[in-house]
Amino acid sequence: MKARVYVMLKDGVLDPQGAAVQHxxxxxxxxxxxxxxxxxxxxxxxxxGTSEEAIAEMCEKLLANTVIESYRIEVL
Structure with a gap:
């Protein structure tokens, strides 16, 4: 099975790469x-059969810095 994880900076967190792209x-x-x-x-x-909960745990432990980033899981 495949899953996609989308990771973005949370609202209110400065995004210097985004600002550079905009410029x-x-x-x-x-x-x-x-x-x-x-x-x-x-x-x-x-x-x-990998559960979405297991994918969320992967995000929480490694894939996203949950202090400044949010994530969304899409199971394909």
Missing amino acids: ALGALGFDGVNGVRQGKVIELNLAD
């Missing part, structure tokens, strides 16, 4: 970009 898009002539938040997608190939 670069403006410099390239893409006006109207009012905000960019950058995150990561982690795709996992897991044994069949």
Whole structure:
């Protein structure tokens, strides 16, 4: 089975990479970009029957820094 984990900085946490992307898009002539938040997608190939709770535990222990990041799990 496959799962995707989407990790993003929590609201209110400064996102310097997102700000750099927003600035670069403006410099390239893409006006109207009012905000960019950058995150990561982690795709996992897991044994069949792996529970969503086990995936959440992986996120809590390693995949996301839950102090400043939130995550969303998508089982495919």
